[in-house]
Amino acid sequence: MSQCEAHGHVKRSEPSLTKNQQLVWDVLRHASAPMSAYAILDEVRADGLRAPQQVYRALDKLVDTSLVHKLESLNAFVACAQPCCAEHEMVCFAICEACGSVDEFADDQIEQQFAEWTKRSGFVRRQTAVEIKGLCKGCAAQA
Amino acid sequence: MSQCEAHGHVKRSEPSLTKNQQLVWDVLRHASAPMSAYAILDEVRADGLRAPQQVYRALDKLVDTSLVHKLESLNAFVACAQPCCAEHEMVCFAICEACGSVDEFADDQIEQQFAEWTKRSGFVRRQTAVEIKGLCKGCAAQA
């Protein structure tokens, strides 16, 4: 059971992806690490996609609908790992510089602190990117 | 009196920049918005710099010493606006999508929430990028 279902949320529907969007989404879902648009392109070439645009257009849509996130500090994309992420205003990423793993998480406390800053400053938030780089627990233990 | 001096901190020294670093730093200090490396290059061409490498090398150093920050989501650079930033583990940016202004801030509460998450997860943080996009107070008022 997913974390979301455990919380009593409905399962997010995954509707109406076009063929190209579905191809890109499938690649990302099965990836073990963030992928660049061009790495994705290499994977979907077998399916007939040939140009960066085709991948970028699919990615744009997938990012819009929050199925996929862009990691700005890597210029790479990951499938959303957090079924509840549509219900959070922001999502954070912990990126291991040793093994490349990415941990996506949402934290209500952090969210709330940002909300308070927003309130104080008058800034109207539309989107937030939080990317923490360092060593994941496993890699830190080895070091 | 700067915020730092008010807090009783010593003024950060700005030592030993090389000629190229100084040129790039001067451009960024006087910029009213984040600049791409190539935009900086255009500015320092008059001073004899010709190749991207020269700018990127200077930027690398300036970012290392925290005189300059990279905005990952814009692929652009800003002079550090926060004299105390060396004393914070993380710095946040609020980027106005209407006017392009960037507000750099540090928030102890936010920092602490991240510290707690770090403790729980075992992740060893080295660097954190927080980039909030939206509308600054002024632009939000107009909209």
Place this chain on the structure above:
DNA sequence: CAATCCGCGTTATAACATAACAGACCAATC
């Protein structure tokens, strides 16, 4: 039936960033 919107495919190009090589300078130390 337009008119409009959206996605598709394509070619070309823009924008961002680094590799790799060689020379100049300076400090440390043998």
Place this chain on the structure above:
DNA sequence: GATTGGTCTGTTATGTTATAACGCGGATTG
């Protein structure tokens, strides 16, 4: 004072990431 190691420099070339612009076709809808 020669040698070594480190850092910065300048340069050419190349790699990587992202978008512009054109035209086509299908779906929706007024």
